[in-house]
Amino acid sequence: MIEYKSELHITIPRILLMTLCLSTIAFVISLSYEFSFTLVGVLVVISIFLILMPLFLCKDIFHPFVILSISMLLAVIDFLNKDLTNSSLMDFKLGEEYSLLIIICWYFFFYFGYLISNNLVFNSTIKIKLPMVKQNRKVAYFLWLIAIASFIYTLYVIGGISGMLNAMTHTTTAYSGLGYLRQLVGIGGISALILLTGGYKKKSILILLATVSMLILFGGRANVVLGIVLPFLMVFHYVVKKINILQLITVGLIALLFVELVGILRKVSQSHFSIDNLWSLIVNAAGATGRANTVPWLVESLLSGEIDYQLGKPLLNIIFAPIPRKFWDNKPEIIDGTVLIAHELTGSTNFGMPAGPYGEAFFNFGWIGVILFAFLTGFIISRVYTIFIKGREEQTVMNVVFYSLTIQSMLSIFSTSSQSRILWFFGIFLLIYLFDTLTSVKSRFNKLPILAKK
Numbered sequence: 294m295i296e297y298k299s300e301l302h303i304t305i306p307r308i309l310l311m312t313l314c315l316s317t318i319a320f321v322i323s324l325s326y327e328f329s330f331t332l333v334g335v336l337v338v339i340s341i342f343l344i345l346m347p348l349f350l351c352k353d354i355f356h357p358f359v360i361l362s363i364s365m366l367l368a369v370i371d372f373l374n375k376d377l378t379n380s381s382l383m384d385f386k387l388g389e390e391y392s393l394l395i396i397i398c399w400y401f402f403f404y405f406g407y408l409i410s411n412n413l414v415f416n417s418t419i420k421i422k423l424p425m426v427k428q429n430r431k432v433a434y435f436l437w438l439i440a441i442a443s444f445i446y447t448l449y450v451i452g453g454i455s456g457m458l459n460a461m462t463h464t465t466t467a468y469s470g471l472g473y474l475r476q477l478v479g480i481g482g483i484s485a486l487i488l489l490t491g492g493y494k495k496k497s498i499l500i501l502l503a504t505v506s507m508l509i510l511f512g513g514r515a516n517v518v519l520g521i522v523l524p525f526l527m528v529f530h531y532v533v534k535k536i537n538i539l540q541l542i543t544v545g546l547i548a549l550l551f552v553e554l555v556g557i558l559r560k561v562s563q564s565h566f567s568i569d570n571l572w573s574l575i576v577n578a579a580g581a582t583g584r585a586n587t588v589p590w591l592v593e594s595l596l597s598g599e600i601d602y603q604l605g606k607p608l609l610n611i612i613f614a615p616i617p618r619k620f621w622d623n624k625p626e627i628i629d630g631t632v633l634i635a636h637e638l639t640g641s642t643n644f645g646m647p648a649g650p651y652g653e654a655f656f657n658f659g660w661i662g663v664i665l666f667a668f669l670t671g672f673i674i675s676r677v678y679t680i681f682i683k684g685r686e687e688q689t690v691m692n693v694v695f696y697s698l699t700i701q702s703m704l705s706i707f708s709t710s711s712q713s714r715i716l717w718f719f720g721i722f723l724l725i726y727l728f729d730t731l732t733s734v735k736s737r738f739n740k741l742p743i744l745a746k747k
Contacts, residue, residue, distance in 0.1 A: 333389050341369055388593040395655055402663070402667035407672065421692065423691035423722070424691065426491070429491025490532055490690040532690050602657060681693065681696035
């Protein structure tokens with residue numbers, strides 16, 4: 294397995310390449326504004342520099358900074374495109390500028406928390422060694438059986454393939470109360486990872502493709518690319534064979550095409566596939582995040598007093614969630630942060646409006662929340678990366694699997710949905726180890742020599 298005891302690789306060629314690339318990006322953006330920058334344009338350039346600079350210096354192409362940059366960069370591009378085309382959802386006063394300042398502040402303190410954690414507690418790293426799975430194939434097929442059964446049940450409930458295709462245009466209402474089915478079908482991705490770590494590369498790829506095909510019918514794009522494909526690439530990179538930057542860029546372009554294709558499938562009125570250029574692909578993927586509309590709307594509503602700061606109330610969800618309502622009649626209603634934002638802004642709970650970790654931090658405690666949540670997130674991510682990846686010579690491949698599945702959720706650790714997803718993977722790992730133990734015991738029992746009759 295690949296080891297990364299040192300995270301950064303600072304050399305003169307890398308610094309020159311970083312300077313050249315960032316200067317080119319700044320020049321292209323300047324041309325787009327015809328050398329007459331708006332304040333949004335200036336803040337976008339600063340944000341892009343903050344997001345991209347570490348990527349040129351990291352040894353690991355799947356470093357947490359790289360994983361974080363995927364969603365962050367798309368959000369900033371969405372701000373840039375909305376500003377250039379004047380296509381914002383509303384006529385914001387200073388919401389866009391304020392939102393970009395929040396992103397910049399969040400990034401500064403995220404880096405600060407990461408560096409502090411790296412330098413102060415490096416020698417006191419907690420040792421975590423997840424047990425190996427002995428019966429890889431049996432465990433993987435067991436998980437695959439759960440995924441297949443869940444998909445068949447979904448077909449029965451929704452009305453077959455045609456029903457799922459029709460539901461792609463209104464997934465929130467169509468799958469109301471059935472969100473667990475998408476999670477269960479997604480277990481197929483974990484099945485592929487278990488096979489991959491056991492050396493069954495071809496079988497793992499087949500199951501991965503089958504899982505992706507099933508999940509496409511649920512209408513999810515980010516869930517497929519970031520929740521299934523990305524963890525597979527990370528485990529492949531860390532355990533099987535190192536992936537180089539050109540291969541990763543190729544996969545990224547394919548992912549952009551996939552996002553656009555699924556987006557067209559969800560809009561049945563569009564019967565053709567048309568992309569003018571690469572920028573169109575990127576803009577469409579960025580627009581799918583909705584950040585350039587959600588965050589400014591949220592910020593302006595909070596600053597004007599139209600809605601109230603939550604003061605940490607969503608953080609209690611993870612405490613209340615495991616308690617059954619039948620044991621607590623007055624249990625507070627558990628609403629995910631994205632749905633809560635949509636409810637506060639629109640009055641509806643039928644959909645969510647993601648605002649990113651920075652937006653949810655501001656939604657809770659304003660600027661203090663942005664600073665505190667960013668610092669703590671950076672501190673936690675540094676510990677997690679050190680435990681599961683940097684110190685991997687003392688770990689197992691299951692550490693890599695768990696890290697690959699949960700790192701994205703950990704980057705939004707103060708979000709209810711992210712916390713729930715981490716707990717979900719804890720439960721799946723317990724199920725894996727329970728089934729592995731039972732099959733291992735049965736296997737050993739079957740191999741016992743038959744005692745000769747006297």
